[in-house]
Amino acid sequence: xxxxxxxxxxxxxxxxxxxxxxxxxxxxxxxxxxxxxxxxxxxxxxxxxxxxxxxxxxxxxxxxxxxxxxxxxxxxxxxxxxxxxxxxxxxxxxxxxxxxxxxxxxxxxxxxxxxxxxxxxxxxxxxxxxxxxxxxxxxxxxxxxxxxxxxxxxxxxxxxxxxxxxxxxxxxxxxxxxxxxxxxxxxxxxxxxxxxxxxxxxxxxxxxxxxxxxxxxxxxxxxxxxxxxxxxxxxxxxxxxxxxxxxxxxxxxxxxxxxxxxxxxxxxxxxxxxxxxxxxxxxxxxxxxxxxxxxxxxxxxxxxxxxxxxxxxxxxxxxxxxxxxxxxxxxxxxxxxxxxxxxxxxxxxxxxxxxxxxxxxxxxxxxxxxxxxxxxxxxxxxxxxxxxxxxxxxxxxxxxxxxxxxxxxxxxxxxxxxxxxxxxxxxxxxxxxxxxxxxxxxxxxxxxxxxxxxxxxxxxxxxxxxxxxxxxxxxxxxxxxxxxxxxx
Ligand code: SAH
Numbered sequence: 464x465x466x467x468x469x470x471x472x473x474x475x476x477x478x479x480x481x482x483x484x485x486x487x488x489x490x491x492x493x494x495x496x497x498x499x500x501x502x503x504x505x506x507x508x509x510x511x512x513x514x515x516x517x518x519x520x521x522x523x524x525x526x527x528x529x530x531x532x533x534x535x536x537x538x539x540x541x542x543x544x545x546x547x548x549x550x551x552x553x554x555x556x557x558x559x560x561x562x563x564x565x566x567x568x569x570x571x572x573x574x575x576x577x578x579x580x581x582x583x584x585x586x587x588x589x590x591x592x593x594x595x596x597x598x599x600x601x602x603x604x605x606x607x608x609x610x611x612x613x614x615x616x617x618x619x620x621x622x623x624x625x626x627x628x629x630x631x632x633x634x635x636x637x638x639x640x641x642x643x644x645x646x647x648x649x650x651x652x653x654x655x656x657x658x659x660x661x662x663x664x665x666x667x668x669x670x671x672x673x674x675x676x677x678x679x680x681x682x683x684x685x686x687x688x689x690x691x692x693x694x695x696x697x698x699x700x701x702x703x704x705x706x707x708x709x710x711x712x713x714x715x716x717x718x719x720x721x722x723x724x725x726x727x728x729x730x731x732x733x734x735x736x737x738x739x740x741x742x743x744x745x746x747x748x749x750x751x752x753x754x755x756x757x758x759x760x761x762x763x764x765x766x767x768x769x770x771x772x773x774x775x776x777x778x779x780x781x782x783x784x785x786x787x788x789x790x791x792x793x794x795x796x797x798x799x800x801x802x803x804x805x806x807x808x809x810x811x812x813x814x815x816x817x818x819x820x821x822x823x824x825x826x827x828x829x830x831x832x833x834x835x836x837x838x839x840x841x842x843x844x845x846x847x848x849x850x851x852x853x854x855x856x857x858x859x860x861x862x863x864x865x866x867x868x869x870x871x872x873x874x875x876x877x878x879x880x881x882x883x884x885x886x887x888x889x890x891x892x893x894x895x896x897x898x899x900x901x902x903x904x905x906x907x908x909x910x911x912x913x914x915x916x917x918x919x920x921x922x923x924x925x926x927x928x929x930x931x932x933x934x935x936x937x938x939x940x941x942x943x944x945x946x947x948x949x950x951x
Pocket of ligand 1: 776778779780782783799800801805831832833848849854855
Protein backbone atom coordinates (compact mmCIF):
# COMPACT_ATOMS: atom_id res chain seq x y z
CA UNK A 464 0.00 0.00 0.00
CA UNK A 465 1.62 3.18 -1.15
CA UNK A 466 0.55 6.81 -0.91
CA UNK A 467 2.72 9.60 -2.28
CA UNK A 468 2.24 13.32 -1.75
CA UNK A 469 4.14 15.83 -3.87
CA UNK A 470 4.40 19.58 -4.01
CA UNK A 471 6.07 22.11 -6.27
CA UNK A 472 5.57 24.89 -3.72
CA UNK A 473 8.89 26.66 -3.22
CA UNK A 474 10.89 25.68 -1.32
CA UNK A 475 9.29 22.28 -1.88
CA UNK A 476 11.12 20.82 1.10
CA UNK A 477 8.65 22.75 3.30
CA UNK A 478 6.68 19.53 2.94
CA UNK A 479 9.08 17.98 5.44
CA UNK A 480 8.23 20.67 8.02
CA UNK A 481 4.55 20.26 7.38
CA UNK A 482 4.61 16.49 7.78
CA UNK A 483 7.04 16.67 10.72
CA UNK A 484 9.18 14.15 8.96
CA UNK A 485 12.75 14.89 7.97
CA UNK A 486 13.25 14.29 4.22
CA UNK A 487 16.73 12.92 4.86
CA UNK A 488 15.61 9.98 7.01
CA UNK A 489 13.46 6.89 6.71
CA UNK A 490 11.02 6.83 9.61
CA UNK A 491 8.73 4.04 10.69
CA UNK A 492 5.81 3.83 13.08
CA UNK A 493 3.98 0.79 14.38
CA UNK A 494 0.37 0.41 13.41
CA UNK A 495 -2.05 -2.24 14.62
CA UNK A 496 -1.10 -4.96 12.09
CA UNK A 497 2.26 -3.93 10.78
CA UNK A 498 4.31 -0.85 10.17
CA UNK A 499 4.05 2.40 8.25
CA UNK A 500 7.21 3.77 6.68
CA UNK A 501 7.70 7.39 5.64
CA UNK A 502 10.42 8.35 3.17
CA UNK A 503 11.06 10.89 0.44
CA UNK A 504 11.78 9.58 -3.08
CA UNK A 505 12.65 13.17 -4.06
CA UNK A 506 13.38 16.27 -1.98
CA UNK A 507 14.64 19.24 -3.97
CA UNK A 508 13.79 22.92 -3.64
CA UNK A 509 11.50 22.72 -6.68
CA UNK A 510 9.75 19.41 -6.06
CA UNK A 511 9.37 17.22 -3.02
CA UNK A 512 7.57 13.90 -2.64
CA UNK A 513 6.77 12.11 0.59
CA UNK A 514 5.80 8.44 0.49
CA UNK A 515 3.83 6.49 3.06
CA UNK A 516 4.29 2.77 2.64
CA UNK A 517 2.22 0.33 4.66
CA UNK A 518 3.59 -3.04 5.49
CA UNK A 519 0.64 -5.09 6.71
CA UNK A 520 1.21 -8.39 8.48
CA UNK A 521 -1.60 -10.60 7.17
CA UNK A 522 -0.83 -13.40 9.61
CA UNK A 523 -1.28 -11.02 12.53
CA UNK A 524 -4.55 -9.95 10.95
CA UNK A 525 -5.84 -13.52 10.76
CA UNK A 526 -4.84 -14.19 14.36
CA UNK A 527 -6.80 -11.19 15.49
CA UNK A 528 -9.84 -12.20 13.42
CA UNK A 529 -9.78 -8.81 11.79
CA UNK A 530 -9.14 -10.14 8.30
CA UNK A 531 -11.79 -10.18 5.61
CA UNK A 532 -14.99 -11.85 6.79
CA UNK A 533 -15.06 -15.62 6.61
CA UNK A 534 -16.96 -15.71 3.33
CA UNK A 535 -15.28 -17.00 0.20
CA UNK A 536 -12.58 -19.60 0.18
CA UNK A 537 -10.55 -20.64 3.21
CA UNK A 538 -7.28 -19.23 1.95
CA UNK A 539 -8.81 -15.82 1.57
CA UNK A 540 -7.99 -15.15 5.17
CA UNK A 541 -4.32 -15.33 4.21
CA UNK A 542 -4.42 -14.34 0.55
CA UNK A 543 -6.22 -11.04 0.19
CA UNK A 544 -5.75 -7.45 -0.86
CA UNK A 545 -5.04 -6.02 2.60
CA UNK A 546 -1.29 -5.60 2.18
CA UNK A 547 -1.59 -4.00 -1.25
CA UNK A 548 -4.78 -1.98 -1.51
CA UNK A 549 -5.63 1.24 0.25
CA UNK A 550 -8.11 0.57 3.02
CA UNK A 551 -8.98 1.79 6.48
CA UNK A 552 -5.44 0.80 7.46
CA UNK A 553 -4.27 3.79 5.47
CA UNK A 554 -6.38 6.06 7.67
CA UNK A 555 -4.91 4.51 10.80
CA UNK A 556 -1.43 5.05 9.39
CA UNK A 557 -2.19 8.65 8.43
CA UNK A 558 -3.08 9.64 11.98
CA UNK A 559 -0.18 7.66 13.40
CA UNK A 560 2.43 9.08 11.03
CA UNK A 561 1.06 12.56 10.27
CA UNK A 562 -1.02 13.46 13.31
CA UNK A 563 0.52 16.89 13.82
CA UNK A 564 0.06 17.76 10.16
CA UNK A 565 -3.54 16.59 10.19
CA UNK A 566 -4.24 18.79 13.19
CA UNK A 567 -2.79 21.76 11.36
CA UNK A 568 0.11 22.52 13.66
CA UNK A 569 3.72 23.22 12.77
CA UNK A 570 5.92 24.42 15.61
CA UNK A 571 8.85 25.53 13.49
CA UNK A 572 6.84 27.22 10.74
CA UNK A 573 3.44 28.16 12.23
CA UNK A 574 2.25 29.84 9.03
CA UNK A 575 2.72 26.74 6.87
CA UNK A 576 -0.38 24.69 7.80
CA UNK A 577 -2.65 27.47 6.55
CA UNK A 578 -0.71 27.96 3.36
CA UNK A 579 -2.42 26.71 0.23
CA UNK A 580 -0.02 24.71 -1.85
CA UNK A 581 -0.01 22.97 -5.18
CA UNK A 582 -0.39 19.36 -4.08
CA UNK A 583 -0.54 16.06 -5.87
CA UNK A 584 -1.39 12.75 -4.22
CA UNK A 585 -1.24 9.28 -5.69
CA UNK A 586 -2.81 6.24 -4.10
CA UNK A 587 -1.31 3.24 -5.81
CA UNK A 588 -4.24 0.83 -5.56
CA UNK A 589 -7.65 1.84 -4.39
CA UNK A 590 -10.74 -0.36 -4.65
CA UNK A 591 -13.81 1.35 -6.12
CA UNK A 592 -17.10 0.39 -7.73
CA UNK A 593 -15.99 2.31 -10.84
CA UNK A 594 -13.91 5.32 -11.83
CA UNK A 595 -16.99 7.54 -11.71
CA UNK A 596 -17.25 6.92 -7.96
CA UNK A 597 -13.74 8.30 -7.45
CA UNK A 598 -14.58 11.41 -9.48
CA UNK A 599 -17.79 11.95 -7.53
CA UNK A 600 -16.08 11.70 -4.18
CA UNK A 601 -13.03 13.85 -4.83
CA UNK A 602 -14.02 16.41 -7.48
CA UNK A 603 -16.48 18.33 -5.28
CA UNK A 604 -13.53 18.93 -2.96
CA UNK A 605 -11.72 20.82 -5.69
CA UNK A 606 -9.38 18.12 -6.95
CA UNK A 607 -8.56 17.29 -10.51
CA UNK A 608 -9.04 13.54 -10.52
CA UNK A 609 -7.24 11.05 -12.72
CA UNK A 610 -7.79 7.30 -12.50
CA UNK A 611 -6.00 4.35 -14.07
CA UNK A 612 -7.94 1.11 -14.06
CA UNK A 613 -5.89 -2.01 -13.45
CA UNK A 614 -6.63 -5.22 -15.32
CA UNK A 615 -7.43 -8.31 -13.28
CA UNK A 616 -4.46 -10.02 -14.90
CA UNK A 617 -2.41 -8.18 -17.52
CA UNK A 618 -1.53 -11.50 -19.16
CA UNK A 619 -5.20 -12.46 -19.64
CA UNK A 620 -6.89 -9.35 -21.10
CA UNK A 621 -10.14 -11.28 -21.59
CA UNK A 622 -10.72 -11.22 -17.83
CA UNK A 623 -11.21 -7.47 -18.01
CA UNK A 624 -10.60 -4.91 -15.33
CA UNK A 625 -10.18 -5.43 -11.61
CA UNK A 626 -11.83 -3.24 -9.01
CA UNK A 627 -8.55 -1.47 -8.30
CA UNK A 628 -7.56 1.95 -9.54
CA UNK A 629 -4.56 4.15 -9.23
CA UNK A 630 -5.92 7.47 -8.08
CA UNK A 631 -4.15 10.76 -8.76
CA UNK A 632 -5.44 13.94 -7.16
CA UNK A 633 -4.20 17.38 -8.09
CA UNK A 634 -5.08 20.64 -6.40
CA UNK A 635 -3.43 23.97 -7.08
CA UNK A 636 -4.35 25.62 -3.77
CA UNK A 637 -4.81 23.06 -1.05
CA UNK A 638 -3.88 22.98 2.59
CA UNK A 639 -1.99 19.79 3.33
CA UNK A 640 -4.20 19.03 6.31
CA UNK A 641 -7.28 19.12 4.07
CA UNK A 642 -5.75 16.62 1.66
CA UNK A 643 -4.84 14.28 4.53
CA UNK A 644 -8.27 14.61 6.07
CA UNK A 645 -10.06 13.94 2.79
CA UNK A 646 -8.05 10.77 2.30
CA UNK A 647 -8.56 9.78 5.93
CA UNK A 648 -12.34 9.79 5.50
CA UNK A 649 -12.81 8.80 1.87
CA UNK A 650 -10.44 5.84 1.56
CA UNK A 651 -12.39 3.74 4.11
CA UNK A 652 -15.61 4.81 2.37
CA UNK A 653 -14.34 2.99 -0.72
CA UNK A 654 -13.25 -0.06 1.20
CA UNK A 655 -15.91 -2.75 0.98
CA UNK A 656 -14.48 -5.21 3.46
CA UNK A 657 -16.02 -4.84 6.86
CA UNK A 658 -12.86 -5.59 8.71
CA UNK A 659 -13.00 -2.80 11.19
CA UNK A 660 -15.27 -2.35 14.08
CA UNK A 661 -17.66 0.57 14.07
CA UNK A 662 -18.53 2.13 17.39
CA UNK A 663 -19.48 5.56 18.69
CA UNK A 664 -15.83 6.60 18.41
CA UNK A 665 -16.08 6.29 14.63
CA UNK A 666 -18.99 8.71 14.63
CA UNK A 667 -16.90 11.26 16.46
CA UNK A 668 -13.94 10.71 14.16
CA UNK A 669 -16.10 11.27 11.12
CA UNK A 670 -17.68 14.43 12.52
CA UNK A 671 -14.32 15.75 13.64
CA UNK A 672 -12.44 15.03 10.43
CA UNK A 673 -15.34 15.97 8.16
CA UNK A 674 -16.37 19.15 9.99
CA UNK A 675 -15.00 21.60 7.44
CA UNK A 676 -16.11 19.92 4.24
CA UNK A 677 -18.47 16.99 4.68
CA UNK A 678 -21.64 19.01 5.38
CA UNK A 679 -21.30 20.68 1.97
CA UNK A 680 -20.29 17.57 0.04
CA UNK A 681 -23.04 16.57 -2.43
CA UNK A 682 -22.45 12.90 -1.52
CA UNK A 683 -22.28 13.40 2.22
CA UNK A 684 -25.08 10.91 2.86
CA UNK A 685 -23.38 8.17 0.88
CA UNK A 686 -20.08 8.97 2.59
CA UNK A 687 -21.66 8.83 6.05
CA UNK A 688 -23.44 5.55 5.32
CA UNK A 689 -20.38 3.88 3.94
CA UNK A 690 -18.05 5.19 6.61
CA UNK A 691 -20.27 4.10 9.48
CA UNK A 692 -21.75 0.94 7.89
CA UNK A 693 -24.37 0.44 10.54
CA UNK A 694 -27.71 2.15 10.17
CA UNK A 695 -28.10 2.83 13.88
CA UNK A 696 -25.31 5.39 13.75
CA UNK A 697 -26.03 6.87 10.35
CA UNK A 698 -29.15 8.95 10.89
CA UNK A 699 -28.13 10.60 14.15
CA UNK A 700 -24.79 11.42 12.55
CA UNK A 701 -26.39 12.94 9.48
CA UNK A 702 -28.47 15.11 11.77
CA UNK A 703 -25.38 16.34 13.54
CA UNK A 704 -23.63 16.99 10.25
CA UNK A 705 -26.53 19.12 9.17
CA UNK A 706 -26.42 21.04 12.39
CA UNK A 707 -22.80 21.80 11.62
CA UNK A 708 -23.90 23.10 8.27
CA UNK A 709 -26.44 25.30 9.97
CA UNK A 710 -23.71 26.99 11.91
CA UNK A 711 -21.70 27.51 8.77
CA UNK A 712 -24.39 29.00 6.56
CA UNK A 713 -27.50 31.12 6.71
CA UNK A 714 -29.96 28.61 8.03
CA UNK A 715 -30.08 24.97 7.25
CA UNK A 716 -31.91 22.08 8.75
CA UNK A 717 -33.67 18.88 7.85
CA UNK A 718 -32.10 15.71 6.61
CA UNK A 719 -31.49 14.14 3.26
CA UNK A 720 -30.37 16.05 0.25
CA UNK A 721 -32.68 15.50 -2.64
CA UNK A 722 -31.94 17.19 -5.87
CA UNK A 723 -35.32 18.68 -6.54
CA UNK A 724 -36.78 19.91 -9.77
CA UNK A 725 -39.10 22.89 -9.52
CA UNK A 726 -41.07 25.60 -11.33
CA UNK A 727 -44.06 27.88 -10.97
CA UNK A 728 -45.58 30.06 -13.69
CA UNK A 729 -47.44 33.27 -12.97
CA UNK A 730 -47.83 33.80 -9.27
CA UNK A 731 -47.01 37.41 -8.39
CA UNK A 732 -44.08 38.29 -6.20
CA UNK A 733 -45.80 38.83 -2.88
CA UNK A 734 -43.08 40.40 -0.81
CA UNK A 735 -44.06 38.41 2.25
CA UNK A 736 -40.63 36.95 2.79
CA UNK A 737 -38.70 37.54 5.94
CA UNK A 738 -36.02 39.82 4.64
CA UNK A 739 -35.23 42.54 7.07
CA UNK A 740 -36.09 40.34 10.01
CA UNK A 741 -33.81 39.00 12.70
CA UNK A 742 -30.08 39.52 12.33
CA UNK A 743 -30.64 42.33 9.91
CA UNK A 744 -29.83 46.00 10.23
CA UNK A 745 -31.74 47.32 7.26
CA UNK A 746 -35.34 48.45 7.80
CA UNK A 747 -37.63 45.73 6.39
CA UNK A 748 -39.47 47.70 3.73
CA UNK A 749 -36.40 49.48 2.50
CA UNK A 750 -34.51 46.23 2.28
CA UNK A 751 -37.39 44.58 0.46
CA UNK A 752 -37.53 47.37 -2.07
CA UNK A 753 -33.82 47.30 -2.60
CA UNK A 754 -33.84 43.56 -3.04
CA UNK A 755 -36.68 43.64 -5.57
CA UNK A 756 -34.80 46.28 -7.47
CA UNK A 757 -31.65 44.23 -7.43
CA UNK A 758 -33.41 41.16 -8.71
CA UNK A 759 -35.33 43.05 -11.39
CA UNK A 760 -32.10 44.60 -12.62
CA UNK A 761 -30.36 41.24 -12.83
CA UNK A 762 -33.32 39.58 -14.54
CA UNK A 763 -33.40 42.40 -17.08
CA UNK A 764 -29.69 42.02 -17.89
CA UNK A 765 -30.13 38.30 -18.36
CA UNK A 766 -33.04 38.96 -20.73
CA UNK A 767 -31.02 41.50 -22.63
CA UNK A 768 -28.15 39.13 -23.35
CA UNK A 769 -30.64 36.48 -24.47
CA UNK A 770 -29.26 33.83 -22.10
CA UNK A 771 -30.83 30.41 -22.64
CA UNK A 772 -29.17 28.51 -19.82
CA UNK A 773 -28.90 30.36 -16.52
CA UNK A 774 -27.36 29.61 -13.14
CA UNK A 775 -28.69 31.15 -9.93
CA UNK A 776 -25.94 30.44 -7.43
CA UNK A 777 -26.90 30.78 -3.78
CA UNK A 778 -30.49 30.96 -5.03
CA UNK A 779 -31.98 31.05 -1.52
CA UNK A 780 -35.74 30.77 -1.56
CA UNK A 781 -35.89 31.25 -5.32
CA UNK A 782 -36.99 34.85 -5.81
CA UNK A 783 -34.78 35.41 -8.82
CA UNK A 784 -35.70 31.99 -10.18
CA UNK A 785 -39.33 33.09 -10.18
CA UNK A 786 -38.52 36.13 -12.30
CA UNK A 787 -36.35 34.09 -14.65
CA UNK A 788 -39.09 31.56 -15.24
CA UNK A 789 -41.16 34.36 -16.74
CA UNK A 790 -38.61 34.83 -19.51
CA UNK A 791 -39.58 32.62 -22.44
CA UNK A 792 -36.12 32.63 -24.02
CA UNK A 793 -34.66 30.79 -21.01
CA UNK A 794 -34.60 27.07 -21.62
CA UNK A 795 -33.05 25.94 -18.40
CA UNK A 796 -32.33 27.34 -14.95
CA UNK A 797 -30.13 25.65 -12.39
CA UNK A 798 -30.67 27.03 -8.89
CA UNK A 799 -28.06 25.99 -6.36
CA UNK A 800 -27.80 26.63 -2.67
CA UNK A 801 -25.83 25.10 0.16
CA UNK A 802 -28.86 25.26 2.43
CA UNK A 803 -31.30 22.40 2.21
CA UNK A 804 -33.92 24.39 4.05
CA UNK A 805 -33.70 27.25 1.58
CA UNK A 806 -34.20 24.79 -1.26
CA UNK A 807 -37.25 23.30 0.40
CA UNK A 808 -38.60 26.81 0.88
CA UNK A 809 -37.91 27.58 -2.76
CA UNK A 810 -39.83 24.48 -3.81
CA UNK A 811 -42.79 25.55 -1.70
CA UNK A 812 -42.77 29.16 -2.85
CA UNK A 813 -42.50 28.18 -6.46
CA UNK A 814 -45.27 25.57 -6.02
CA UNK A 815 -43.08 23.00 -7.56
CA UNK A 816 -45.38 20.09 -6.87
CA UNK A 817 -48.26 21.61 -8.84
CA UNK A 818 -46.19 22.65 -11.80
CA UNK A 819 -46.96 21.45 -15.31
CA UNK A 820 -44.28 18.97 -16.43
CA UNK A 821 -42.92 21.14 -19.25
CA UNK A 822 -42.43 24.04 -16.90
CA UNK A 823 -40.89 21.77 -14.33
CA UNK A 824 -38.31 20.55 -16.81
CA UNK A 825 -36.97 24.08 -17.19
CA UNK A 826 -35.74 24.21 -13.63
CA UNK A 827 -33.43 22.13 -11.51
CA UNK A 828 -32.72 22.97 -7.89
CA UNK A 829 -29.66 21.36 -6.43
CA UNK A 830 -27.86 21.43 -3.16
CA UNK A 831 -24.19 22.25 -3.48
CA UNK A 832 -21.48 24.54 -2.26
CA UNK A 833 -19.82 27.23 -4.32
CA UNK A 834 -16.56 26.43 -2.61
CA UNK A 835 -16.15 23.07 -4.31
CA UNK A 836 -15.70 22.31 -7.96
CA UNK A 837 -19.00 21.07 -9.34
CA UNK A 838 -19.24 19.75 -12.90
CA UNK A 839 -22.98 20.47 -12.89
CA UNK A 840 -22.20 24.19 -13.22
CA UNK A 841 -20.48 23.94 -16.61
CA UNK A 842 -22.08 24.96 -19.90
CA UNK A 843 -24.23 27.95 -18.88
CA UNK A 844 -24.67 31.29 -20.66
CA UNK A 845 -25.20 33.36 -17.53
CA UNK A 846 -24.79 33.12 -13.76
CA UNK A 847 -26.36 35.28 -11.06
CA UNK A 848 -24.64 35.41 -7.67
CA UNK A 849 -26.87 37.77 -5.74
CA UNK A 850 -25.83 38.77 -2.21
CA UNK A 851 -23.90 35.55 -1.69
CA UNK A 852 -20.15 36.23 -1.59
CA UNK A 853 -20.36 38.15 1.68
CA UNK A 854 -21.65 34.90 3.25
CA UNK A 855 -18.41 33.12 2.35
CA UNK A 856 -15.31 33.43 4.48
CA UNK A 857 -13.04 35.90 2.77
CA UNK A 858 -10.25 33.33 2.80
CA UNK A 859 -12.47 30.96 0.77
CA UNK A 860 -13.12 33.45 -2.02
CA UNK A 861 -10.15 31.98 -3.85
CA UNK A 862 -11.97 28.65 -3.99
CA UNK A 863 -15.17 30.37 -5.13
CA UNK A 864 -13.26 32.21 -7.82
CA UNK A 865 -11.80 28.98 -9.18
CA UNK A 866 -15.12 27.13 -9.06
CA UNK A 867 -16.97 29.82 -10.97
CA UNK A 868 -14.47 31.63 -13.17
CA UNK A 869 -11.89 28.92 -13.83
CA UNK A 870 -14.09 25.81 -14.01
CA UNK A 871 -17.76 26.65 -14.67
CA UNK A 872 -16.95 29.70 -16.86
CA UNK A 873 -20.42 31.02 -17.72
CA UNK A 874 -20.61 33.60 -20.54
CA UNK A 875 -21.72 36.36 -18.18
CA UNK A 876 -21.65 36.61 -14.39
CA UNK A 877 -23.85 39.10 -12.52
CA UNK A 878 -22.61 39.38 -8.97
CA UNK A 879 -23.86 41.70 -6.23
CA UNK A 880 -22.68 42.51 -2.72
CA UNK A 881 -23.48 45.28 -0.20
CA UNK A 882 -21.57 48.55 -0.27
CA UNK A 883 -19.98 48.85 3.18
CA UNK A 884 -19.68 52.64 2.96
CA UNK A 885 -23.46 52.89 2.85
CA UNK A 886 -23.80 51.24 6.27
CA UNK A 887 -23.52 54.55 8.10
CA UNK A 888 -27.03 55.30 6.81
CA UNK A 889 -28.46 52.45 8.87
CA UNK A 890 -29.29 53.80 12.29
CA UNK A 891 -29.14 50.46 14.08
CA UNK A 892 -25.66 49.74 12.84
CA UNK A 893 -22.62 50.92 14.76
CA UNK A 894 -19.35 51.50 12.97
CA UNK A 895 -17.60 48.37 11.80
CA UNK A 896 -20.71 46.19 12.13
CA UNK A 897 -22.13 44.20 9.23
CA UNK A 898 -25.67 44.38 7.87
CA UNK A 899 -26.47 40.77 8.53
CA UNK A 900 -25.24 38.51 11.31
CA UNK A 901 -24.06 35.90 8.80
CA UNK A 902 -22.02 38.30 6.69
CA UNK A 903 -18.34 37.45 6.90
CA UNK A 904 -17.20 40.72 5.32
CA UNK A 905 -18.61 43.77 3.57
CA UNK A 906 -16.64 45.72 1.01
CA UNK A 907 -16.40 49.36 0.02
CA UNK A 908 -16.75 50.24 -3.66
CA UNK A 909 -12.97 50.41 -3.98
CA UNK A 910 -12.46 46.98 -2.42
CA UNK A 911 -15.13 45.36 -4.57
CA UNK A 912 -13.81 46.95 -7.76
CA UNK A 913 -10.27 45.81 -6.97
CA UNK A 914 -11.39 42.23 -6.36
CA UNK A 915 -13.61 42.17 -9.45
CA UNK A 916 -10.97 43.47 -11.81
CA UNK A 917 -8.31 41.08 -10.45
CA UNK A 918 -10.69 38.13 -10.93
CA UNK A 919 -11.61 39.26 -14.44
CA UNK A 920 -7.96 39.68 -15.33
CA UNK A 921 -7.00 36.25 -14.03
CA UNK A 922 -9.71 34.36 -15.88
CA UNK A 923 -10.26 36.09 -19.20
CA UNK A 924 -13.31 38.20 -18.37
CA UNK A 925 -14.13 41.87 -18.87
CA UNK A 926 -15.81 43.54 -15.89
CA UNK A 927 -17.69 46.71 -15.05
CA UNK A 928 -18.96 47.61 -11.59
CA UNK A 929 -22.19 49.58 -11.17
CA UNK A 930 -23.92 51.09 -8.15
CA UNK A 931 -27.18 49.37 -7.27
CA UNK A 932 -30.05 51.19 -5.56
CA UNK A 933 -30.73 54.87 -4.94
CA UNK A 934 -27.41 56.71 -4.76
CA UNK A 935 -26.49 58.97 -1.87
CA UNK A 936 -24.15 61.84 -2.68
CA UNK A 937 -21.84 61.02 0.22
CA UNK A 938 -21.87 57.26 0.62
CA UNK A 939 -22.96 55.95 -2.77
CA UNK A 940 -25.57 53.25 -3.40
CA UNK A 941 -26.53 50.58 -0.86
CA UNK A 942 -25.45 47.74 -3.09
CA UNK A 943 -23.10 47.14 -5.99
CA UNK A 944 -23.19 44.98 -9.09
CA UNK A 945 -20.27 43.56 -11.05
CA UNK A 946 -21.00 42.42 -14.59
CA UNK A 947 -18.35 40.00 -15.85
CA UNK A 948 -18.35 39.08 -19.53
CA UNK A 949 -16.23 36.23 -20.79
CA UNK A 950 -13.84 37.40 -23.45
CA UNK A 951 -13.63 35.14 -26.51
N1 SAH B 1 -29.49 34.96 -3.94
C1 SAH B 1 -30.60 34.93 -3.00
C2 SAH B 1 -30.18 34.59 -1.56
C3 SAH B 1 -29.13 35.46 -0.94
S1 SAH B 1 -28.79 35.01 0.76
C4 SAH B 1 -31.33 36.23 -3.04
O1 SAH B 1 -30.78 37.19 -3.53
O2 SAH B 1 -32.46 36.28 -2.60
C5 SAH B 1 -27.31 34.07 0.57
C6 SAH B 1 -27.54 32.65 0.12
O3 SAH B 1 -26.27 32.06 -0.14
C7 SAH B 1 -28.23 31.79 1.17
O4 SAH B 1 -29.34 31.16 0.61
C8 SAH B 1 -27.15 30.80 1.56
O5 SAH B 1 -27.67 29.54 1.93
C9 SAH B 1 -26.32 30.73 0.32
N2 SAH B 1 -24.95 30.25 0.54
C10 SAH B 1 -24.12 30.55 1.57
N3 SAH B 1 -22.95 29.89 1.43
C11 SAH B 1 -23.03 29.19 0.26
C12 SAH B 1 -22.16 28.29 -0.42
N4 SAH B 1 -20.95 28.02 0.05
N5 SAH B 1 -22.59 27.73 -1.57
C13 SAH B 1 -23.83 28.01 -2.06
N6 SAH B 1 -24.69 28.82 -1.44
C14 SAH B 1 -24.31 29.40 -0.30
